[in-house]
Amino acid sequence: MAIHTVFDFLASLSALTLSVLCYRWRLRPQFNRIDQAGLGYGLSLVAGAALGGYGLGTLNLWASGVPTVGRSIVGALAGAILAIEIFKHWRGINGSTGLIFVPAFSATVIVGRWGCFLAGLSDETYGKPTSLPWGVDLGDGIIRHPVQLYESFSMAAFLALALLLIGTRNNWFMRNGFYALVLFYAGQRFLWEFLKPYGTLLGPLNLFHLVCAGLIAYALVMLWG
Numbered sequence: 001m002a003i004h005t006v007f008d009f010l011a012s013l014s015a016l017t018l019s020v021l022c023y024r025w026r027l028r029p030q031f032n033r034i035d036q037a038g039l040g041y042g043l044s045l046v047a048g049a050a051l052g053g054y055g056l057g058t059l060n061l062w063a064s065g066v067p068t069v070g071r072s073i074v075g076a077l078a079g080a081i082l083a084i085e086i087f088k089h090w091r092g093i094n095g096s097t098g099l100i101f102v103p104a105f106s107a108t109v110i111v112g113r114w115g116c117f118l119a120g121l122s123d124e125t126y127g128k129p130t131s132l133p134w135g136v137d138l139g140d141g142i143i144r145h146p147v148q149l150y151e152s153f154s155m156a157a158f159l160a161l162a163l164l165l166i167g168t169r170n171n172w173f174m175r176n177g178f179y180a181l182v183l184f185y186a187g188q189r190f191l192w193e194f195l196k197p198y199g200t201l202l203g204p205l206n207l208f209h210l211v212c213a214g215l216i217a218y219a220l221v222m223l224w225g
Contacts, residue, residue: 004123007115014111015104022103026166030100030174037093044087045080052079060207061124064199070124073109074189077182078211081218096222098178103166105181106159110152117148127195145195154188179222186215 023031034041056075061068088097116125120138127145129135135143158181165173173180190212198206205213 004115004119007112007118011108011110011112011115014107018103018107019100022163022166023100026169027100030097033097034100037087037091037097040087040091041084041097044083048079048081048083049076050079052076052082055079056207056211060198063201063207064124064197066124072208073112074186074208074211074215077105077185078215081182081215096175096178098181099166099174102162102177102181103159105185106155106162109155109185110159113148113152113155117146117152125196128197130195147192147195150192150195151189155185158184176223179219182215183219183223186212186219190216 053071053073053076054069056078057070057072058068060072060075061070084097088094116123120126121140125148126138127147129142130145131143132145134146136146137143162173162177162181165177190209193206193209193212194204196206198208200206201210
């Protein structure tokens with residue numbers, strides 16, 4: 001798991017660096033909105049992400065017959081969103097405040113998923129067996145989907161587009177960029193979940209399928225609104 005810890009650190013460093021650069025480049029007004037919301041915003045974000053990440057990550061592993069503590073980035077995203085929306089409602093804050101987190105979240109997934117991939121079977125994020133030529137053997141003699149890399153490459157493509165739109169100050173993206181991130185991330189993650197051997201809860205759907213479906217619904221409602 002040491003390799004995973006190294007990549008967790010690199011993911012955090014990448015997210016922080018990209019956040020600072022984007023703040024100085026284009027996103028200063030978006031950060032100022034968060035700063036004006038006060039300390040409660042940050043505390044809500046951290047608490048929601050921690051509860052969602054560890055809570056849903058652990059529940060998914062237990063549903064898969066692995067009784068241990070887990071963590072999940074999609075769970076952290078869902079928990080953070082729920083906590084922030086409750087906080088915003090309480091403080092009477094309208095509109096999106098999440099654009100500043102778009103580059104950071106994307107970078108976290110892009111880099112962090114390589115740590116999951118290199119950690120191998122012990123990470124519990126490996127894919128199902130496949131006969132495709134790019135399948136990988138993680139040490140048990142079974143050729144599997146590198147689902148972690150599918151997610152990393154998907155978010156790299158999204159980040160490239162997001163930076164282009166932020167750079168040109170695209171009006172729609174500057175207002176709705178966070179919801180676009182949630183919609184894209186949850187959508188691609190929903191697809192990749194079919195390639196993982198997690199325990200199912202509703203037909204062919206596992207817990208993360210249901211979480212992603214909720215995130216997709218949230219993003220569509222916010223975009224429509």
